[in-house]
Amino acid sequence: MGKAIRNPRPDAGGTGAGGPGAPGDTAVRPRPAPDRDSAYWWEAVRDRRFLVQYCADCRSPRFPPREVCAVCLSLEWHWHQGTGTGTVDGWTVTRRTFHPAFPAPYTVLRVALDDAPALYCWGGLAGADPADLRRGLPVEAEFTELPPENGRPPGEDGPDVVVDWRPLG
Amino acid sequence: MAGTGLSGAASLAGVGRTPFSRDSGASTTALACRAVLAALDDAGLGVGDVDGIATHRVGDSSPPWVVGPALGIDDPAWHLDQFGGGGVSHAVVGQAAMAVAAGVAEVVVCYRAVNARSEFRMGGKGRAPAGAFDLQYQAPYGLLAPVQHYAVPARAHMDAYGTAPEHFGAIAVRQRANAAANPRALKRDPFTLDDYLASPWISEPFRLLDCCLETDGACALVVTSAERARDLRRPPVDIAAAAWAGGHSTYSPPAPGGLGDDLTTSSAARLAPRLYAMAGLGPTDVDTAELYDCFTWTVVVQLEDYGFCAKGEGGPFAASEAMDIGGALPVNTHGGFLSEGYVHGINHVVEAVDQLRGDAGPRQVEGAEVALSTGQPGYVLAGTSALLLTAGR
Numbered sequence: 247m248g249k250a251i252r253n254p255r256p257d258a259g260g261t262g263a264g265g266p267g268a269p270g271d272t273a274v275r276p277r278p279a280p281d282r283d284s285a286y287w288w289e290a291v292r293d294r295r296f297l298v299q300y301c302a303d304c305r306s307p308r309f310p311p312r313e314v315c316a317v318c319l320s321l322e323w324h325w326h327q328g329t330g331t332g333t334v335d336g337w338t339v340t341r342r343t344f345h346p347a348f349p350a351p352y353t354v355l356r357v358a359l360d361d362a363p364a365l366y367c368w369g370g371l372a373g374a375d376p377a378d379l380r381r382g383l384p385v386e387a388e389f390t391e392l393p394p395e396n397g398r399p400p401g402e403d404g405p406d407v408v409v410d411w412r413p414l415g
Numbered sequence: 416m417a418g419t420g421l422s423g424a425a426s427l428a429g430v431g432r433t434p435f436s437r438d439s440g441a442s443t444t445a446l447a448c449r450a451v452l453a454a455l456d457d458a459g460l461g462v463g464d465v466d467g468i469a470t471h472r473v474g475d476s477s478p479p480w481v482v483g484p485a486l487g488i489d490d491p492a493w494h495l496d497q498f499g500g501g502g503v504s505h506a507v508v509g510q511a512a513m514a515v516a517a518g519v520a521e522v523v524v525c526y527r528a529v530n531a532r533s534e535f536r537m538g539g540k541g542r543a544p545a546g547a548f549d550l551q552y553q554a555p556y557g558l559l560a561p562v563q564h565y566a567v568p569a570r571a572h573m574d575a576y577g578t579a580p581e582h583f584g585a586i587a588v589r590q591r592a593n594a595a596a597n598p599r600a601l602k603r604d605p606f607t608l609d610d611y612l613a614s615p616w617i618s619e620p621f622r623l624l625d626c627c628l629e630t631d632g633a634c635a636l637v638v639t640s641a642e643r644a645r646d647l648r649r650p651p652v653d654i655a656a657a658a659w660a661g662g663h664s665t666y667s668p669p670a671p672g673g674l675g676d677d678l679t680t681s682s683a684a685r686l687a688p689r690l691y692a693m694a695g696l697g698p699t700d701v702d703t704a705e706l707y708d709c710f711t712w713t714v715v716v717q718l719e720d721y722g723f724c725a726k727g728e729g730g731p732f733a734a735s736e737a738m739d740i741g742g743a744l745p746v747n748t749h750g751g752f753l754s755e756g757y758v759h760g761i762n763h764v765v766e767a768v769d770q771l772r773g774d775a776g777p778r779q780v781e782g783a784e785v786a787l788s789t790g791q792p793g794y795v796l797a798g799t800s801a802l803l804l805t806a807g808r
């Protein structure tokens with residue numbers, strides 16, 4: 247059975263481009279597809295925790311999760327609570343609908359995490375006008391619950407919580 | 416220096432192409448065969464001479480083990496079926512040159528065949544390239560199509576250096592003007608900067624006219640030894656250098672301290688010194704450059720990273736007259752992927768061969784002796800590749 251699209255929180259302002267994915271279509275928003283390295287990270291996101299992996303030997307942080315440390319090649323690691331904050335590194339405001347679950351316009355950011363240099367996380371823009379974006383703008387993680395699919399239990403079709411980013415201040 | 420053994424060892428002896436269209440009505444196998452036969456004919460060779468066959472693809476096209484037997488080539492001494500997009504488009508030719516230089520093969524045909532408009536459109540509904548593991552961190556937010564992935568570094572470049580929409584527009588306008596002199600080009604009607612600025616947004620900062628053309632078509636190249644190329648039908652074009660770089664992607668995180676830290680510098684910055692050193696040439700020696708233009712901005716970043724201007728100055732430089740045919744550095748003389756068509760990289764190499772042979776007609780760069788032709792500069796699927804080609808003597 248079909249279900250209404252939940253608008254994936256389009257930005258303030260702007261108009262939808264119409265076309266495929268305009269209101270009337272139904273579509274399931276793609277779920278994250280965890281692999282064997284990232285499954286625990288996505289589980290933590292479901293618990294509203296933003297984790298960063300740290301090498302147990304050289305203490306280098308890494309994101310996204312990997313089995314091996316790229317600095318010292320250690321296979322031992324720990325999870326730590328991350329700051330959940332960062333700064334805007336790049337972004338795009340998509341104004342044509344590519345997938346019916348994502349009606350245009352909407353904004354996706356690449357965020358440089360505050361935890362350490364050279365760690366990047368992606369996510370949608372929350373609660374702000376993309377016209378105000380600039381590189382270096384401070385943002386914080388916001389956990390967004392995706393609507394259930396097809397009446398199946400939450401989480402059955404993959405992680406149902408994702409990370410968006412809200413400008414601070 | 417490592418790698419100099421490749422310089423000048425192999426040559427491009429023939430080029431072939433199908434017409435470019437929005438609907439070929441043919442399979443990618445058929446397109447590949449047509450392009451390969453045309454390239455062999457151009458070289459004055461036949462399928463019986465071929466002992467190597469190579470392509471790259473992303474699950475969208477006919478592989479060497481189909482195309483080879485379809486032409487009666489059932490036991491090539493060397494073959495390559497490389498996964499990848501435009502980043503490896505020039506790598507395939509470079510690897511063929513290595514196979515020839517190593518004596519593993521003598522005559523290699525490289526091809527790329529796509530029905531990228533009528534069958535396998537990029538950025539279609541949720542179509543993600545297989546093997547891009549870290550898309551799990553992007554697809555859930557609607558970052559799905561190549562245009563979006565390139566838009567992010569382009570926006571960062573604008574923010575960092577003041578690169579402006581008018582710079583992108585100047586590139587699009589010039590390449591369309593170049594295409595007007597190219598009978599193969601899919602789009603030949605000139606437009607103005609105002610037309611560009613009025614074209615609809617796709618994913619900011621890119622408008623429709625910043626984007627390459629989804630194209631059906633194929634091109635092929637014959638790679639053989641420099642020595643044998645001199646005995647064939649057409650003037651040889653020598654592979655003065657081939658180079659590769661990797662480790663920089665907008666799909667996946669950078670290595671610690673890696674180039675991917677900075678979105679505004681592409682992997683071409685790592686590749687370019689190797690490429691020039693192998694050839695014993697520098698940016699000022701380049702007479703014409705075919706720079707990978709899946710989107711306008713990739714021209715800007717490559718002008719910087721291949722050493723034609725300083726970092727941050729690519730926008731104003733791209734908008735200057737230097738890049739016109741007749742200027743100091745004519746770029747994308749055939750109209751590029753924006754206006755000729757997008758055969759996933761290889762049609763840049765074919766244009767470079769046309770220019771170095773003096774075959775480019777009304778768009779000919781006078782006295783062109785050295786051409787740079789580049790692959791996707793290392794965003795998205797990591798890795799880039801490029802060729803420096805010289806007119807054979």
Ligand SMILES: [Zn+2]
Nearest residue numbers: 301304315318
């Ligand atoms: Zn370590």
